Amino acid sequence: MKKFLALALALCMIFALCACGQQATTTATEAAPAAAEAATEAAPAAEEAAPAAAGEGITIGVVYKQSGNAYFQAGVSGFQQAADELGFTFMHDGPDDSSNDGQERIIRNYIDQGVDALCISANDAAGLVDVCKEAKDAGIVVLSWDAKVDPDGRDLDIEPASAKVIGLTQLEFIVGEMGGEGQLAIVSAGATAPNQNLWISFIEEALETDEAYKNIEYVGTVYGDDDYTKSYDVTKALIDQYPDLKGIIVPTTNGAPAVAKCIIDEGKDDQIKMTGLTLAHDMAEYIHGGVAPATFLWNPIELGYVSSYVAVAAVNGEFDFAEGATIEVPGFEGLTVEVSDDGGLILYLNKLNKFDDSTVDAWIDAL
Numbered sequence: 001m002k003k004f005l006a007l008a009l010a011l012c013m014i015f016a017l018c019a020c021g022q023q024a025t026t027t028a029t030e031a032a033p034a035a036a037e038a039a040t041e042a043a044p045a046a047e048e049a050a051p052a053a054a055g056e057g058i059t060i061g062v063v064y065k066q067s068g069n070a071y072f073q074a075g076v077s078g079f080q081q082a083a084d085e086l087g088f089t090f091m092h093d094g095p096d097d098s099s100n101d102g103q104e105r106i107i108r109n110y111i112d113q114g115v116d117a118l119c120i121s122a123n124d125a126a127g128l129v130d131v132c133k134e135a136k137d138a139g140i141v142v143l144s145w146d147a148k149v150d151p152d153g154r155d156l157d158i159e160p161a162s163a164k165v166i167g168l169t170q171l172e173f174i175v176g177e178m179g180g181e182g183q184l185a186i187v188s189a190g191a192t193a194p195n196q197n198l199w200i201s202f203i204e205e206a207l208e209t210d211e212a213y214k215n216i217e218y219v220g221t222v223y224g225d226d227d228y229t230k231s232y233d234v235t236k237a238l239i240d241q242y243p244d245l246k247g248i249i250v251p252t253t254n255g256a257p258a259v260a261k262c263i264i265d266e267g268k269d270d271q272i273k274m275t276g277l278t279l280a281h282d283m284a285e286y287i288h289g290g291v292a293p294a295t296f297l298w299n300p301i302e303l304g305y306v307s308s309y310v311a312v313a314a315v316n317g318e319f320d321f322a323e324g325a326t327i328e329v330p331g332f333e334g335l336t337v338e339v340s341d342d343g344g345l346i347l348y349l350n351k352l353n354k355f356d357d358s359t360v361d362a363w364i365d366a367l
């Protein structure tokens with residue numbers, strides 16, 4: 001009876017095939033929800049949620065780029081909210097040094113422990129393919145979330161929004177702040193980071209081809225490796241090398257506060273403005289202060305939450321890894337699998353929020 005109930009409940013998770021693959025389009029929303037809403041947006045009350053037993057007996061191994069990164073701690077709370085609703089168990093870990101080797105060791109350990117699914121935010125899209133293939137051969141569902149594993153190593157990649165939208169939202173904003181002209185630099189995370197590199201590729205393409213940016217002199221990208229001190233130091237070196245620098249894009253949460261602090265310490269906050277992908281709590285003072293007039297981010301809690309629902313459905317054999325497949329997740333609509341530019345499968349949440357002087361405080365408790 002118990003078994004039957006569990007099966008019946010599991011079947012309540014509805015996954016359908018839909019022929020219409022839609023292009024991802026996202027625009028940053030001006031309005032941030034109240035903090036309480038932000039925190040609960042991804043986690044509807046348990047009684048409204050899909051079947052509590054769907055995840056019973058399932059173990060998920062969550063792997064992220066680095067330990068101690070508040071962005072991934074938020075992501076983990078999304079996995080926890082889904083675990084509370086669906087009943088699966090999960091482990092989570094990331095290397096201290098943001099290395100590919102460290103992630104490989106964690107994944108191997110999870111394979112040895114017999115996990116049913118892996119959810120990985122990769123430091124190197126190609127570097128994890130072999131170990132992920134081993135996992136797939138062992139019957140493990142392999143999802144990447146936040147930062148992709150290359151198609152051969154994954155079943156599906158789950159991303160907050162299209163890479164082009166994420167990249168160009170930051171570019172348009174900073175160029176507006178720069179009055180359409182002057183020197184622009186990027187301070188990124190690690191040099192192999194799949195998500196940052198993709199966003200930057202769209203930024204660089206637009207800088208080369210779009211007339212709107214013809215008066216922008218792009219001086220290049222430097223890497224702070226998602227380390228506060230290194231991000232600060234590379235920013236200082238940039239400012240020394242380019243005394244006329246007017247804008248910096250920082251597409252990484254760990255680097256952003258270090259860059260803002262450095263601009264201010266160098267006494268350049270009247271001249272240099274920055275934007276990027278940031279959390280709210282560690283950037284609010286810089287957003288209010290004006291050195292970062294606005295920044296952007298999706299809700300990483302939601303990314304963990306949706307990844308959990310996909311993982312559980314896939315382990316239960318109820319999610320088809322195919323273009324057009326859809327999944328129902330409480331609080332989300334229209335989640336549809338598409339074919340990504342890299343030829344693999346991708347699912348977008350399509351949510352990007354803008355943190356500015358009037359919205360950032362509402363997000364501080366959540367992010």
Ligand code: RAM
Nearest residue numbers: 071189251252253254277
């Ligand atoms: C950092 C990580 C993560 C990225 C965010 C924006 O925390 O690099 O992968 O999505 O920034």
